[in-house]
Ligand SMILES: [Zn+2]
């Protein structure tokens with residue numbers, strides 16, 4: 001990202017190799033992945049443009065091997081296989097001191113505020129590193145643990161999943177991973193709603209290959225009778241909504257379908273900053289709902305949990321739809337814009 005303009009301002013350029021300073025390590029990147037945030041940056045979306053001061057290397061989802069260890073770093077060596085939390089938090093604000101580093105008031109995001117991972121090397125603070133086991137996390141999965149963390153954080157924010165009826169709205173990459181976690185954790189049922197044809201067909205394809213005990217249903221919510229069908233499947237209403245779309249009709253449908261006492265985990269960002277809720281008194285207050293905003297990943301509890309899920313056999317292979325050389329970044333953005341991809345993995349070595 002070089003100039004503050006949409007699209008055309010993102011290009012491939014030779015930069016000097018970054019050096020690990022005190023407390024930092026340099027990682028040689030094996031694989032990286034494109035995130036929705038990178039798309040917003042590429043399109044110079046007003047929601048994100050003010051946060052960037054180009055030139056900056058974008059990208060925040062990656063894994064690789066440490067190839068340089070800075071001064072004052074202990075516990076890490078050249079060759080260690082790692083990913084990293086790219087939210088660099090202050091450790092001093094009230095949120096950090098309360099153990100809520102994921103909502104630190106003074107967060108700096110590598111790949112946004114400072115140089116990130118769409119490169120051959122990235123320099124990160126050693127305290128942000130996460131050690132990976134190559135037997136559990138191959139590089140094409142290690143490339144997008146950041147996004148898996150959003151999915152796991154959203155699911156784990158619910159008071160429980162096992163034995164409960166779950167509605168998941170929005171089967172983009174993070175929604176698809178959240179669906180896999182819900183299925184893995186043994187919900188009573190999982191209903192998925194999605195409107196983009198590509199994502200809908202990927203949801204149906206995923207369901208057709210499942211052979212576990214959890215009934216999973218996929219709906220285009222614009223089809224007549226969808227709410228009634230979901231009520232029938234769930235015995236009158238859902239216990240938990242995982243809202244991954246940010247689409248106002250999906251949020252309102254979720255509130256409408258929640259059974260009294262239910263909970264909604266809200267990760268999806270509405271375009272524009274406001275949202276109007278329909279039947280607020282009836283659907284939220286009188287049902288005694290819990291609404292929970294979800295941002296980022298808990299540092300580092302979510303990382304530990306997601307690595308635990310992968311070690312126990314959580315399968316997210318189907319999330320990887322494309323593998324491209326790093327130089328084909330623009331092609332990857334196009335695939336994501338058209339909802340033709342879930343995760344596009346970028347390889348800086350090809
Ligand atoms: Zn991301």
Ligand SMILES: [Zn+2]
Nearest residue numbers: 090093096104
């Ligand atoms: Zn802080």
